[in-house]
Amino acid sequence: MSVYTRVSDDDMRVFLEDYRIGRFVSLQGIAQGITNSNYFVTTTQGRYVLTVFEVLQQEELPFFLALKQHLSLRGVACPSPIARADGRLDSTLLGKPACLVTCLNGRDTSAPSAAQCFSTGAMLAKMHLAGADFSLTMPNPRGSAWWQDAAQQLLPLLDEHDAQLLTDEMAFLAAEPHDGLPSGIIHADLFKDNVLLDGDAVAGFIDFYYACNGNFMYDLAIAVNDWARQADNHLNPILKNALIQGYKNVRTIGADEMAYFPIAQRAGCIRFWVSRLLDYHFPQAGEITFIKDPNAFRDLLLDLHGEQNIVG
Structure with missing residues (x-):
């Protein structure tokens, strides 16, 4: 995860009009990783993760989002995609493919037991x-x-x-x-x-x-x-x-x-x-x-x- 595409608060407010997850509160970039742009998004209904895809194409997203939905329903611990008001799991932000997923509790570790x-x-x-x-x-x-x-x-x-x-x-x-x-x-x-x-x-x-x-x-x-x-x-x-x-x-x-x-x-x-x-x-x-x-x-x-x- 990284930030290559800069998303403003106003961009996010417009983006969230396609969802039913409350009003925009805040946006925070995530620095780790190297491929996509990622942000924590907080609304009046909770906290989510926004990904803006820098390499993947729009037509590729359904596979990954459907996979996470499939695995989550079968008890595998992973984020679940958030559907838009029209039912789509993928979206577009600033001309790039994007999606929202649930934000999980827990944290990573650099020194596992x-x-x-x-x-x-x-x-x-x-x-x-x-x-x-x-x-x-x-x-x-x-x-x-x-x-x-x-x-x-x-x-x-x-x-x-x-x-x-x-x-x-x-x-x-x-x-x-x-x-x-x-x-x-x-x-x-x-x-x-x-x-x-x-x-x-x-x-x-x-x-x-x-x-x-x-x-x-x-x-x-x-x-x-x-x-x-x-x-x-x-x-x-x-x-x-x-x-x-x-x-x-x-x-x-x-x-x-x-x-x-x-x-x-x-x-x-x-x-x-x-x-x-x-x-x-x-x-x-x-x-x-x-x-x-x-x-x-x-x-x-x-x-x-x-x-x-x-x-x-």
Whole structure:
């Protein structure tokens, strides 16, 4: 979450005329994240989150909003979209796609406990099961084809070692298909700042705008890579195990899935190393922005290489 599009109080008053959620009270920008413009909106009836989409197109929004509605109705902790007076879940603000969703209690953490990791893993598994009867589909917008294309922009900007690492790793992943493994709706961005916690319990998953159809182990690996990652970009084995055990407590992981999991971790590293390199080298102008360190996932990738060499 960030602010790239500046929304005024008057803009918000006009926007809220299409809703039945009370009169405008206040608007506050949200600084975290890097893709969309986000605000807390307070009205006389409550507090909501406004998202103005900087990349997604209007025709893409129904998938994400219907997904959150679907998951919320099935007991997955996540925001629920607010419908306009005409019944639509998506809207337009300042010429850009936009929506309002419920504002959840809880807060994120930068230093999770094992109990919080366990709860997060369990809720992720619950989400994977709840998505089984969701009728809409979305291909992964940041899968292997995307990172191969992005690498062509990035390789000339990287030093020799990083360029070779990225090239070799993409070749390795291309030779390790995961066809046939359990898949379905995945969050694809379940970092610590996309989970709100109430004590040890999950109050809500947020920022579903990379959600897509994909491999369940890839989704779990993305979560483990962030939740268990320490300041030195090594994984804490206690936190890693807690998140995986929480997941297993709700959904059984097959032996073939566990065999693929280390490869999924490396794929998750490439996805976020590449996206952060793009944000670093080609930053999007914004009023409040937060660019994350791309080297965190390069260093974690190198650490995972070491782990797998020891296991091998």
